[in-house]
Amino acid sequence: MIMNINIxxxxxxxxxxxxxKGEAVVSIRDLAMSYGTHQVLRGINLNVFQGEIIGYxxxxxxxKSTTVKIILGLVDGFKGQVKVLGEDIADGGIEYKRKIGxxxxxxxxxxxxxxxxxxxxxxxxxxxxxxxVDQKAxxxxxxxxxxxxxxxxIASYSKGMKQKLLIISSxxxxxxxxxxxxxxxxxxxxxxxxxxxxxxxxxxxGKTIFYSSHIMDVVEKISSRxxxxxxxxxxxxxxxxxxxxxxxxxxxxxxxNQLTGFNRHKEIADEFIAVLGEA
Amino acid sequence: xxxxxxxxxxxxxxxxxxxIEVDYPVMRRILQVQLTMDERRVPTIxxxxxxxxxxxxxxxxxxTYGILGFFIGLLMLVPFPLYYLMNLAxxxxxxxxxxxxxxxxxxxxxDVKDKNILLPRPVDARTINTxxxxxxxxxxxxxxxxxxxxxxxxxxxxxxxxxxxIFMFELVLICCLVVFFTSILYMAILSFFDGEKLKDMINxxxxxxxxxxxxxYQFIGRIFNLKLLTVTFHxxxxxxxxxxxxxxxxFSLFIEHNSSQYFIALSLLALVVPTAATVLYMTLVIxxxxxxxxxxxxxxxxxxxxxAVRVKIQRAAANMLCFSRMEKAFYQFTQNMLSNERKLKLxxxxxxxxxxxxxxxxLSGIIGNRVSWSDILVNLANSKLYLAVYLSxxxxxxxxxxxxxSENYRGAWIYRVLPTESPVPLLKGALKAFIVKYIIxxxxxxxxxxxxxCGLKIIxxxxxxFINMIMVLLLIFKLNRKELxxxxxxxxxxxxxxxxIMLISMLVCGLCALVHLLLTYVPFGVILNIVLSLGITMVLxxxxxxxxxxxxxxxxx
Numbered sequence: 001m002i003m004n005i006n007i008x009x010x011x012x013x014x015x016x017x018x019x020x021k022g023e024a025v026v027s028i029r030d031l032a033m034s035y036g037t038h039q040v041l042r043g044i045n046l047n048v049f050q051g052e053i054i055g056y057x058x059x060x061x062x063x064k065s066t067t068v069k070i071i072l073g074l075v076d077g078f079k080g081q082v083k084v085l086g087e088d089i090a091d092g093g094i095e096y097k098r099k100i101g102x103x104x105x106x107x108x109x110x111x112x113x114x115x116x117x118x119x120x121x122x123x124x125x126x127x128x129x130x131x132x133v134d135q136k137a138x139x140x141x142x143x144x145x146x147x148x149x150x151x152x153x154i155a156s157y158s159k160g161m162k163q164k165l166l167i168i169s170s171x172x173x174x175x176x177x178x179x180x181x182x183x184x185x186x187x188x189x190x191x192x193x194x195x196x197x198x199x200x201x202x203x204x205x206g207k208t209i210f211y212s213s214h215i216m217d218v219v220e221k222i223s224s225r226x227x228x229x230x231x232x233x234x235x236x237x238x239x240x241x242x243x244x245x246x247x248x249x250x251x252x253x254x255x256x257n258q259l260t261g262f263n264r265h266k267e268i269a270d271e272f273i274a275v276l277g278e279a
Numbered sequence: 280x281x282x283x284x285x286x287x288x289x290x291x292x293x294x295x296x297x298x299i300e301v302d303y304p305v306m307r308r309i310l311q312v313q314l315t316m317d318e319r320r321v322p323t324i325x326x327x328x329x330x331x332x333x334x335x336x337x338x339x340x341x342x343t344y345g346i347l348g349f350f351i352g353l354l355m356l357v358p359f360p361l362y363y364l365m366n367l368a369x370x371x372x373x374x375x376x377x378x379x380x381x382x383x384x385x386x387x388x389x390d391v392k393d394k395n396i397l398l399p400r401p402v403d404a405r406t407i408n409t410x411x412x413x414x415x416x417x418x419x420x421x422x423x424x425x426x427x428x429x430x431x432x433x434x435x436x437x438x439x440x441x442x443x444x445i446f447m448f449e450l451v452l453i454c455c456l457v458v459f460f461t462s463i464l465y466m467a468i469l470s471f472f473d474g475e476k477l478k479d480m481i482n483x484x485x486x487x488x489x490x491x492x493x494x495x496y497q498f499i500g501r502i503f504n505l506k507l508l509t510v511t512f513h514x515x516x517x518x519x520x521x522x523x524x525x526x527x528x529x530f531s532l533f534i535e536h537n538s539s540q541y542f543i544a545l546s547l548l549a550l551v552v553p554t555a556a557t558v559l560y561m562t563l564v565i566x567x568x569x570x571x572x573x574x575x576x577x578x579x580x581x582x583x584x585x586x587a588v589r590v591k592i593q594r595a596a597a598n599m600l601c602f603s604r605m606e607k608a609f610y611q612f613t614q615n616m617l618s619n620e621r622k623l624k625l626x627x628x629x630x631x632x633x634x635x636x637x638x639x640x641x642l643s644g645i646i647g648n649r650v651s652w653s654d655i656l657v658n659l660a661n662s663k664l665y666l667a668v669y670l671s672x673x674x675x676x677x678x679x680x681x682x683x684x685s686e687n688y689r690g691a692w693i694y695r696v697l698p699t700e701s702p703v704p705l706l707k708g709a710l711k712a713f714i715v716k717y718i719i720x721x722x723x724x725x726x727x728x729x730x731x732x733c734g735l736k737i738i739x740x741x742x743x744x745f746i747n748m749i750m751v752l753l754l755i756f757k758l759n760r761k762e763l764x765x766x767x768x769x770x771x772x773x774x775x776x777x778x779x780i781m782l783i784s785m786l787v788c789g790l791c792a793l794v795h796l797l798l799t800y801v802p803f804g805v806i807l808n809i810v811l812s813l814g815i816t817m818v819l820x821x822x823x824x825x826x827x828x829x830x831x832x833x834x835x836x
Contacts, residue, residue, distance in 0.1 A: 072399045097401040104399075108392045110312065112319040117280055121312050125305065125400040153319075 023086065025050050025177055025208045026071065031080035032232075033066055040066045041078070042232040048210070053203045055223030056212040057252075059260050063232045064212050065105060068179050072102055084177070098126060101175035103183045105212075107166050111154040115141060115165055118154060119172065126173040133172060140168045144191065159186035167195065178202065179210045184218065196222060220252035230260050283314050285417050299561075302406045309397070309410040310417075317418075344425045347375060352429025355437065361535055365527035372427050373453060373522060378488045379422050380415075380461050385481045387415055388462060408565045412458065419454045438534050445533060449526050452553035456522070459556035459564070466568050482621040489629040518545070525549035600711050605699060609708025609764075613682065616765055617716055622686040627678060631721050634674035638667035638725065663799060665729050665737045669792040672748035675718050677777075677784040679752050682713050685765030694763050702763065702831050703824045709764040710756065714749070722748070739805045740795070746812045747791040751784055753819040758783065760832045 024047035031044040041063045048054060058064050069075040071082055073089060082089045084096045110118055116137070123133025141147050144164040149157065154165065163186045170178065180199075184192050199222060203209055213219050219226065220240055228236040236243055236259050240252060247255045257263060286307055296303045351371055355364060380388075388411075397407050424431075427450060434442040468477045518524045528545030531537040593614055597607040617623065642664060685691070694705065726741045759780065791812070798804030 074395065074398050094401045094403050097399065100399065102399045104395070108395045110316055110392075110396065112316045113312065117312070117315070121308065122400065124308055125397065125402055127401070 024048055024083070025085060027081075027083045028067075028071075029081040031067070031070065031078060031082060033063075033070060033075070033078040040232050041070075043080070044229070044232075044234055046227065046234065046237075048208055050208055051203055051206050051224075053199065053209045053211055053222055053224045055219035055226040055252075056210050056229070057214070057216070057219055057226065057256065058229035059262075062229045064229055065181060067229070068102075068181060068210065068212065072100065072179065073097070098173065099176040101170035101173070101178045103166050103170045103178075103180045105181040105185075107162075109154055109162070109166070109169075111157075114151050114153050115146075116150050118165070119169055122169045123172050128173060136172060137168065140171070141165075144168065144194075160188060160191065163187055164191065175207070177208045177210070179212075181212045182214070183211075184213070184215070216251070216253040216256060226252070228256065228259055235259050280311060280315050281318075283311065285314070286311060289413070296409065299409075300405060301409045302403065305402055306406045306410045306413075309393075309402075309407070310414060313410070313414045314417075341422065341425045344375070344379075344422055345428070347371075348426045348429045351427060352433050355430045355433040361438070362527050362531040362537075365530045366523045368427070368430055369449075369453075369523040369526045372423065372430075372450075373457070375426050376419060376423050376453060376457050377460070378484070378491070380419060380457050381481060381484045381488075385461075385465075387411070387418075388458075388465065389477075404566075405561075408561065412560070415458055416451075416454050419457065420451060423450050423454060438530075441533055442530065445529050449529070449549060452549065453526065455557045455560075456553040459553075459560045462560065462564055462568055466564065478621065482624060485625050486628045489625065490632045519548065522552075525552065596715060600715065601708055603704050605704035606708040606711075609705050610712045611708075613709040613712035613764055614716055616685070616687075617682070617713065620685060620687070620765075623681065623684060626684070627681055627717070630674055630678050630681075631717060634671040634678075635721055635725060637670040637674065638729075641667050641670060663796060665733050665740055666792050666796060668725060668729060668741065668744050669747075669788050669795075671722070671725050672744055672751065672791075673781070673784045673788045675721060676748050676751040676755060676788065677780045678717070679710065679713055680755060680759055680780060682709055682764045683762035683766050684768070686768075688766055688768050691763060691766040694766070701826070702761075702828055703826055705763060706761070706826065707824055714752075718748075718752075739809065740799075743795060743805055743809045743812060744791075746809060746816055747788070747795070750812055750816040750819060751787045751791070753816065753823050754787060755780055755783060757819065757823040761826055761830050762832050 026046070026048040028044050028046040031041055032039070033041040040061075044063075044067060056064055056067075066075060070078050071084060071089065073094075085099060087093055087096045089096065110121075113121070116134070119137040120130055120133045123137070124130060138147070138150060141150050141164075144167075146161050146164055149161060154162065157165065163183070167183060170180075184195065187195065196218070199209055199211070203224070211219065211223060223240065225239055226236065226243060227234055236255070238246075243252075243255050244250065247258055249255045249258055257265070289307065289310075293303045293307075296306065351368055354368060354371075357364065359367075390411075393407060393411065398404070427446070431443055431446050434446060465477060468480060525545050525548040528542045529549060532542045532546050593611055597610045601607040601610050694702075699705070722745055726745075729737060729741065795805070795808060798808045801807070
């Protein structure tokens with residue numbers, strides 16, 4: 001029975017209302033990608049418009065990070081077309097990257113550098129004036145309550161501090177499109193509140209945000225549009241209200257379960273407990 | 280951030296980079312960051328412990344290369360025709376640079392971190408790649424200079440300024456060529472195997488290099504004893520295939536004014552091949568190579584058929600050698616860790632090889648000038664030269680302390696959360712595993728060779744030496760600070776230094792050898808000695824493992 005429902009929901013389209021918002025900021029056509037014989041993406045079609053906060057969700061290995069990495073030019077060898085701000089990324093231009101900010105899920109940083117050195121370096125990579133980056137970086141660090149760490153090596157940072165640094169480094173150049181992959185990981189509750197507020201304000205300013213996370217309540221609350229990807233395909237696309245109406249489920253978590261065809265959580269947990277008890 | 284002299288030097292050539300469409304200011308900034316980080320390449324745990332001497336490890340290795348450079352410099356003094364001399368010198372230099380490239384710069388060449396950090400930014404790939412190439416070449420050139428600096432000076436005095444200029448210029452070309460060849464090699468490996476395999480191969484090359492350095496030094500003195508053969512020289516087509524001839528030819532051409540077509544052709548090759556290689560590297564190799572690098576962090580999880588059998592044998596051995604369940608678990612754990620720890624192998628294998636060859640090096644020194652093989656064998660069989668095995672014992676006994684180092688030392692927190700009353704099973708299991716995995720096989724090999732040389736009658740002596748070796752090993756274990764296996768990073772030395780351990784090992788082994796030698800003159804002396812040593816060893820075994828958690832030195836955490 002469940003399977004049938006799934007098929008009928010294969011693509012829940014938010015409808016054509018979206019297309020009236022002018023030209024797409026990011027447009028993806030028939031995007032496919034495979035690593036060796038393993039096909040990660042099987043034809044993604046997506047138009048993203050200015051000011052949207054997109055909750056980009058899906059099970060582990062569904063192809064979320066791959067999509068983002070392709071858009072950023074980190075992964076080659078994809079099929080299909082990806083346009084960012086009207087520029088086809090396959091043309092090899094790098095100008096579009098000036099408008100993008102990125103917080104990767106597992107981020108690498110040059111951690112023998114201090115925040116001062118790292119942030120000014122990154123800023124200069126975007127062609128910013130050294131002095132300006134320095135000032136901005138210092139102020140942003142202070143706002144995130146880590147001003148005293150500005151001249152400490154990143155290696156000595158706690159997980160939360162490092163995450164704050166990554167967020168700052170992705171925003172320094174005031175980009176128009178943002179890709180956040182689990183940006184809240186390691187942040188304390190107060191910082192989380194600050195960051196959510198920042199995202200809402202950025203979107204209000206007309207910036208576009210791709211927000212990828214496994215924490216469904218957060219995605220549910222902040223996203224203006226939710227895209228669920230499963231097995232390399234988009235299986236749902238729409239606002240939370242639209243999705244919950246169509247799926248007749250009350251929370252994004254339940255919608256997620258339903259659309260990914262997963263309903264065995266209770267069973268699995270029971271079995272798990274049973275195995276623990278084995279002598 | 281420091282402004283490096285190299286970068287200022289590079290500024291003079293900035294027009295060149297603009298010509299090949301590299302964003303020079305951005306590239307310069309990337310290089311500056313890379314060089315700054317290299318200076319700080321000190322493990323993080325050191326930063327809050329002892330005062331750090333940053334950049335020291337690099338300078339220390341430069342010193343080692345300097346010693347080798349000394350010999351190449353000496354070589355330059357030999358009154359050979361310049362062409363041969365340069366062939367020899369470049370042969371050594373190219374070998375060393377290639378080996379260094381593989382052992383020290385693989386990390387830079389194979390690094391995907393830069394790509395992950397820089398590619399999302401508006402920096403084009405060409406600029407990133409040029410920065411990477413320059414980064415490697417700058418370091419490689421520094422090392423090359425320390426290897427060939429003395430040769431340069433000697434040449435400068437002997438042949439004048441022209442020599443020095445050609446030499447310097449060619450060193451840069453050699454560096455470029457070496458980078459090209461290394462990346463081609465890696466590319467080939469990565470096309471067929473996964474990243475883990477490549478890392479293994481690099482590890483083995485590193486090990487070979489250290490063995491070469493360690494054993495090579497023993498031989499260098501002897502090179503100069505060789506009678507200098509009179510060399511005759513005929514140009515042949517295959518000379519064109521040997522890179523050293525390309526680089527040696529310009530010296531003949533410009534300094535000895537030997538302008539035959541042969542030398543002109545070779546000199547051209549010296550210029551053309553590295554240049555072509557660099558262009559090829561920038562345009563073709565890098566894009567392809569970077570694609571392959573994505574494979575680096577993946578490993579195909581094909582199940583190893585041999586693994587299942589190995590586990591069975593290990594389990595059987597563990598059941599025989601260990602008594603408690605904890606000890607068995609640690610025996611097996613240590614065996615597994617030892618086979619996968621690349622950094623540990625890098626330190627351990629050269630020592631083990633050294634232990635293997637040391638007695639024979641000494642024997643060849645003593646016997647040296649005897650004429651016939653049969654003569655040597657007869658001499659050996661009737662002598663007490665098998666006592667040279669104690670040299671191996673000195674080294675083998677000192678290696679056991681190495682198991683406390685690991686590149687995965689951060690994983691050691693697990694020991695402290697385990698509900699174990701005493702650390703003894705951990706230590707016992709680990710030590711037993713180490714002895715079984717490394718010490719016994721190496722010792723058996725040495726013993727076998729000595730039995731072949733000296734006859735079966737030395738078997739009791741070899742048994743005695745083995746027992747004495749284990750005794751010394753336990754003594755060192757007892758005297759040294761107690762550390763859990765794989766508990767600390769390599770750079771951190773706690774307890775006795777390696778030198779101290781070697782000294783104790785040498786002293787006690789020497790003493791054992793002396794007692795052994797004296798008792799060989801007494802009837803049944805060796806048997807008596809075996810009983811005695813066995814007794815001491817057993818007492819030591821019990822005493823050494825009288826350890827509580829409090830005595831264990833805390834590692835990194």
